[in-house]
Amino acid sequence: MNEPRNLDLLPEILPQDPLHWADAWIKEAAAAQVQRNPNAMTLVTVGPEGNPSARMVLLKEFVPDPGYLVFYTNYQSRKAAEIAASSRVAALFHWDAVGRQIRIEGVALRSPDSESDEYFATRDWGSQLGAWGSDQSAPIDSRQALLRQIRERARTLGLKIGPGGDSLLDENPPQINRPPHWGGFRLWINAIELWIEGPNRIHDRALWKRNLLRGTENGFSVTPWIGTRLQP
């Protein structure tokens, strides 16, 4: 495969702030245009008995200063229930085509409602209806029952949709507001590892850590990063 690979190793003197490097890697992965969702990341939460669970979510914003990333989901989903019980989470990006991996650990806090409202308003009607129509992670009897539920909820919202649920029959559909059970999480980062594929499996990796000091409802104040190169 003739894919773009950027095998630049990390600098000999590690950058003081890894989040600007991570931000550049995320942007480069998108620019490489070699996968449909370069912003997809694995999100790991921990259940009540200490059992970890993982699933993909989409990164929607990476904020190097002061240092969190944002993803959106259903606040009644399994992942959100686990975050409510234990806010410590991990996230992982892997871009095979460019030989890079980013491992992240931190604390997830709900985004401010105003930010979730703003983002929800930018979504297309299908995604907006999806947020109302699916009780994410809850069981349902059949696919038919799910489609029926979505059609019923579309009707309640005043949306006229086609029988398959994937077409809009209305030229002037009503505005759909964000459901209270759907919104963003800010993952405040307290550890990050940048990993880059090296020749003959002599990969290059470094881990940075810092402390999150309790700040406000939505965030933290932070201590400076301490970076350490690790053996591959």
Ligand SMILES: Cc1cc2nc3c(=O)[nH]c(=O)nc-3n(C[C@H](O)[C@H](O)[C@H](O)COP(=O)(O)O)c2cc1C
């Ligand atoms: C590429 C990809 C991107 C996804 N993005 C999201 C997302 O941004 N938010 C979300 O809630 N689920 C997303 N999902 C679905 C989740 O992986 C998962 O099935 C869902 O959130 C339910 O997880 P839970 O039951 O552990 O809460 C995505 C799945 C894939 C494969």
